[in-house]
Amino acid sequence: MKYCLHCDWSVGESDGLTATERSREALEHHVETGHAVDSSESMVRPDVPSLAASTLVADLLGSPE
Ligand SMILES: [Zn+2]
Structure with missing residues (x-):
């Protein structure tokens, strides 16, 4: 399929x-x-892998001392 990146x-x-x-x-x-x-x-329209994105955020926020 073809899909728009903006709408x-x-x-x-x-x-x-x-x-x-x-x-x-x-x-x-x-x-x-x-x-x-x-x-x-x-x-299907490909989406940003939300699991990977949330994991990345968790890695950035949760840096254990
Ligand atoms: Zn469009």
Whole structure:
């Protein structure tokens, strides 16, 4: 699927478009909004791994003496 890095826009195989059509949709979204569109092989929108992020924060905050 292709998805926007700035808003909720996305287009995937479940939308019934061909790869060419999805690429065109992504380009149109970029042209219309100036948003950056990224693509992923997965069917779901990738998220920042919250577990890793919270672990990192804990490491920064919890430095034992
Ligand atoms: Zn967007």
